Amino acid sequence: MDGVLDRYREPSQLVQDKVIDHLDRHCSAFIALSPFATLSTADAGGWPDVSPRGGDPGFVRVLDERRLAVPDRPGNNRIDSLRNVAANPRVALLFLVPGIEETLRVFGTAGTVAADDLDVDLTEFGRAPRSVLVVHVTKAYFQCAKAVMRSGLWDPERRVERSAFAPMREVFGDHCRLATPLPDDAVMRADLAQDL
Known part of the structure; x- marks a missing residue:
């Protein structure tokens, strides 16, 4: 410094x-x-x-x-x-x-x-x-x-497509070293929406 x-x-x-x-x-x-x-x-x-x-x-x-x-x-x-x-x-x-x-x-x-x-x-x-x-x-x-x-946070032209990043089921599976796969992202998101 x-x-x-x-x-x-x-x-x-x-x-x-x-x-x-x-x-x-x-x-x-x-x-x-x-x-x-x-x-x-x-x-x-x-x-x-x-x-x-x-x-x-x-x-x-x-x-x-x-x-x-x-x-x-x-x-x-x-x-x-x-x-x-x-x-x-x-x-x-x-x-x-x-x-x-x-x-x-x-x-x-x-x-x-x-x-x-x-x-x-x-x-x-x-x-x-x-x-x-x-x-x-x-x-x-x-x-x-x-x-x-x-x-460019609010610029719609710079919005990132969800497909540009790994599905969260894969991310959490890798981070947590899960032996059993998680449900797909649509199912996990639907579950989250039930408990807002």
Whole structure:
């Protein structure tokens, strides 16, 4: 690292000033449009984890300018994020909105509560979440569009055909060294759709 950081210029005043300590109306509006976010946590030793979260637009609810409610939906039951938050409450979220190239970054501390501990209906796909992560916001800001522009993430011409990558039955079979093959991807996807 010696000398590498010297290659970067100081961030502009605008880049420094855009960091706020709460959710303003623009942050709240962006979160209301977002159907997808990543949740970053770290364990007690500082080892990081990042987890995808998704739902209908606005699935993460703004409770007020300093608090967010992130519902925990059925998943693989590893509950890595929840275990991490129990040991180290620092979290970060990155919100994406299809068609908008800017992203929203939110940082804070979190704790887990039962869904009925909050006075807000987080029912989605016909069921309440198993638990809710309440994030106490300490920092929020919009990230410029460059990364999404470079990636062409929302460009339909750059969409990857599913056939370009191995079927997940093959991937999981190889990763887990399974002796018995898994069902084909259509069956696995149908099973997943039953438990959203």
